[in-house]
Amino acid sequence: MVAKKPINTRTKAPTIRDVARVAKVSIGTASKALNANGRLSTETREKVKRVAAEIGYRPNDLAQSLHRSKSMTVGVITNDSFGRFSFPIFEALEERLAAEGIAVFMCNATDDPERERQHLDQLLGKRIDGLVVTARRTDNRAPIGRFAHGLPVIYVFTHADEDDAHSLLPDDEGGAYLATTHLASLGRKHIVHVTGPERFEAVRLRLKGYRRALKDNGLDEQVHHGPWSEVWGREAAAKLFSKKTQKPDALFCGNDQIARGAAEGLRDLGIQVPRDVAIVGFDNWEVITQAARPPLTSIDMNLKALGAEAGERLIAMIGGQKIRGARRMPCSLVIRQSCGSEMRNLSEV
């Protein structure tokens, strides 16, 4: 009778004990050799390394973490199921952390506090060294604090009412100021703000920046709120230009979808962009801005920079540094053809 091979061919990963046995040294020596510390003859060190490579040894981070009480992992909790905003942030964050040898657990909480609790519990069980909380919209959210005592937490693209909380956000107000100032600097006198629902903090902040810029330039305001959609942009354009009153010569829109809708609405009316009306959008979402006619000048929130900075700060916090308070990172203006000036790229700061 022939012995059957085991069904599960998954061989156990070699341990440092295996390395030591094959290399005919003690476990301690093998460890020293592989960790490049301690005094050891070059000969032994080389031999151990060779053996390790041969048998495909790879240290078990789990055991290492247990020993060092540092897991070299962090968690990311988001409620942004579509990922439009959080994905670029995540990407840069992950890249920065990976460079440090830190791996990232990604969790989707989809606005459900119960699922968020479970995720957090799981992450704490895995002994994450830090936590990033991010979101679909920048508004304030419930703090995570009391469940994760002493764990470094950073809120990105969202913030929370928590004493020690540290958050990193785009400077919506500054971005809006930049957009409006740009329009004013091109000689536009009647700049209307067509934006999203007032319940969004971002909407209120952008409005603030718009107002400040108008004041600085001695211009009057006109604001219209609606949903975040192209349909609303088209409607707004139609409404604004059918009236007998003073017609705008510029639109600053709360996001690119509204801006694109407005551009289309104007096109339907035979009004030329940018000759008759200049338009600036917000988000610099290329799928939208590039396809619009004409391609849209827009404000970029620099989400990748936000993510990279978040990684940087989290690393510092894990290292024991105390960082708190909210920090808003600059937006920039990306110029395309909807304002009539040439292609270039202005920075807020």
Added chain:
Amino acid sequence: MVAKKPINTRTKAPTIRDVARVAKVSIGTASKALNANGRLSTETREKVKRVAAEIGYRPNDLAQSLHRSKSMTVGVITNDSFGRFSFPIFEALEERLAAEGIAVFMCNATDDPERERQHLDQLLGKRIDGLVVTARRTDNRAPIGRFAHGLPVIYVFTHADEDDAHSLLPDDEGGAYLATTHLASLGRKHIVHVTGPERFEAVRLRLKGYRRALKDNGLDEQVHHGPWSEVWGREAAAKLFSKKTQKPDALFCGNDQIARGAAEGLRDLGIQVPRDVAIVGFDNWEVITQAARPPLTSIDMNLKALGAEAGERLIAMIGGQKIRGARRMPCSLVIRQSCGSEMRNLSEV
């Protein structure tokens, strides 16, 4: 002299030893009590549980994993930096795995084989129980195999030439067949396919489905390749309808951006959609389909179902089941206003 409090307030997480000490039982007893196994007096069990809750005890998964040689984690490696396709997949995948108590490491390899190697190495060090490989486009990719011997690997939205590989993909051909058949069933006779670059496998498969449907309906084909953009859709529409030759009465487009561009192009020419020309897109990307005029009927690849199924299968594979080969999951038709029939939802199977 007053002793200063330590600067780092991060208290070490309580261990089972702490629980045992406070509850005045042995470590073994505490473990048994918390894991609901073994014979134990209800009294002791309750006491241990109470103490554990009081001091905020949470088992250390690292230690647990070390013991069980099961990390309850899996890795996801993607090259889809924008996340348009992989995010919905990831979301459903993560949800399915979380339900099983499995956490997900997310890694972005951005098409760089070297970074992919590093990520994989890190993941293997963390002793992941399984690996998901996903991508921006469904084409074949370099196999991951030889670096991860015996590790359950599943390719999602991509595939690889590897003997034992298991991959899960959308049925592009079936989706295209569904779209084309839908147009034919509405009485359209000259259905033109405006699609993306031929080097995409998805383009070739969709073309195949389109052809099969035409043949089944006794119709002639006409195919145009271009970039995946609205601009190309507009161009194609302009070109097709400026010719003196037979004009199409339907367009099946390779993606929603092309479809939307085509719809706009027709609009510019005064051609009515769907009365004169019916349009079907592909991807069912709501940002595009909803904003188009009229809103676009489109093929949905059911990416969430794909992700959930991938989770399901990976769990089975981790459980020791051998699954291999490629499986294509059905697409569905989402009807809006660009074809002239009422709102409804058809499934491929």
Added chain:
DNA sequence: TTGAAAGCGCTAACAA
């Protein structure tokens, strides 16, 4: 019913 102890894979302190 409860306690003691070995062992998961690794590191670091100490001994030889």
Added chain:
DNA sequence: TTGTTAGCGCTTTCAA
């Protein structure tokens, strides 16, 4: 220069 060993936090077997 190399080896031995305790211990990270947990589970499980065996003994009491």
